[in-house]
Amino acid sequence: MDLAVSFSQLFLAAVFAVAGFAKLSDRASSRKAIDAFHVPRRLATPAAVAVPMVELGVSAALIAAPTARAGASAAVALLTIFSAAIVRALRLGSTPDCNCFGGLTQTQVGRGTLIRNAGLAAAAVLVIAGGRSVGALHWLSLAAAADRPLFAVLVSALAGLGWFCWVLLRQNGRLLRRLDGYAGPVTPGKGGSTSLAAGAPAPDFDGHDLSGEPVSLASLLAPGLPAALFFTDPGCGACELVLAAVAEAQGRRADQLTLAVLSAGSIDRIKRKAAEFGLDRVVPLDDDALLDAYGIQGFPAFVEIDPDGSVAAGPALGADPVRAAISRARPAPSGASRLDVAPR
Numbered sequence: 001m002d003l004a005v006s007f008s009q010l011f012l013a014a015v016f017a018v019a020g021f022a023k024l025s026d027r028a029s030s031r032k033a034i035d036a037f038h039v040p041r042r043l044a045t046p047a048a049v050a051v052p053m054v055e056l057g058v059s060a061a062l063i064a065a066p067t068a069r070a071g072a073s074a075a076v077a078l079l080t081i082f083s084a085a086i087v088r089a090l091r092l093g094s095t096p097d098c099n100c101f102g103g104l105t106q107t108q109v110g111r112g113t114l115i116r117n118a119g120l121a122a123a124a125v126l127v128i129a130g131g132r133s134v135g136a137l138h139w140l141s142l143a144a145a146a147d148r149p150l151f152a153v154l155v156s157a158l159a160g161l162g163w164f165c166w167v168l169l170r171q172n173g174r175l176l177r178r179l180d181g182y183a184g185p186v187t188p189g190k191g192g193s194t195s196l197a198a199g200a201p202a203p204d205f206d207g208h209d210l211s212g213e214p215v216s217l218a219s220l221l222a223p224g225l226p227a228a229l230f231f232t233d234p235g236c237g238a239c240e241l242v243l244a245a246v247a248e249a250q251g252r253r254a255d256q257l258t259l260a261v262l263s264a265g266s267i268d269r270i271k272r273k274a275a276e277f278g279l280d281r282v283v284p285l286d287d288d289a290l291l292d293a294y295g296i297q298g299f300p301a302f303v304e305i306d307p308d309g310s311v312a313a314g315p316a317l318g319a320d321p322v323r324a325a326i327s328r329a330r331p332a333p334s335g336a337s338r339l340d341v342a343p344r
Contacts, residue, residue: 005130008123012075013062015120020055022101023048032319033099036237037085054078062127065134072127079121083114096237108237196295198313202305203293207262207283210271215283217309220258224307228259230326231291231301234269239300241319243277245326250280257304259326262290264299302326 023030030048039047058078061071086109089096095108196202206216220227230246232239249259261282263270274282285291294303295315302322304312316325 005127006134008126008130009062009068009072009134012072012120012123012127013059016055016059016062016075019101020052020059023052023055023099030099032241033097033237036096036240037089038240068134069128072124075124076121076128079117079124083117086113086117095235096240108235196303196311196314198311200311202303202309202311203290205290205293207285209280210274210282210284215260215281217305220260221305221307221309223258225256225258226307226312227305228257228326229294229303229305230259230261230322231294231296231299231303232261232263233299234263234265234273236299238319242300242323242326243273243279245323247278247280249326251278264291 027048030052031044034044034047034051054074055078058071058074061067061074063071086098089109095110098109098113100113202217204217206214209215217227228249230242232243246259246261249257259281261274261279262285263273263282264285267284270282270284273279291297294301296303296317298317300317300319300322302316302325304325306312313325316322
């Protein structure tokens, strides 16, 4: 039993140490992930520092025998809080990035995340209820004196392998962030789509919003204002950062821009997301045809269309570019009134 408890402590200490250091080294991603879980904005920045610091504290406590059970109890509490936040997000129809290991990996939360948390919690419970308190390196003392040099070589090799994996995962995280931030033109090819250039005619479409009202490019341009299409998906974590700006543009700024939300995903999740943020003129997408027509290969995305039906600029892709494009000030046309462009 002592051997199992010792290995559990070592394993948990390593997991929480990697998670804590990774989050601290990429606090910007940590803050975005916390925002995606609907934590109040005033708490997001301090939480981006507090969470990894607590994780590092748990890791340190698990190493020594006198503090091992306290560290394991804190680990169970922390995993319970994380799991509750994940369950809440899933019930709201959102699957934000877990950010469990900072920018090292990018994994959306789901049942797999909950199962992993349950496994870690089970290891922590073993430390709490596993008999006498031992240290994370207690297993070394169980080896025969003649075998200890071999164990030292093994530990050194594992440390080197761990360092190599850390470097590899950091490189992988940088690559994923570059891909997420890419918003350049898409090269057309087999199965691909062509990015629309500014001045090109905007592809027409016909659909129906959640109330059954017809929505088309012509109806969006009818008030004589610039129109815009916001492409999203209920399971997109980055989209959560933009939806408040979308709702504002559809409401208080409707005299500057006629904005429609085009959403992939199941109709039930689309309806829940629309109700949560107060979105209007939400059109479910039946397939990828319109995404291909506008050159959209990721969410969130935003395309603005001039009143003459031409594309004002190439698609904006990613939370920050999309939010900036939506929030850009636009003068109201002369003679236009808010009543003329009120949302249906």
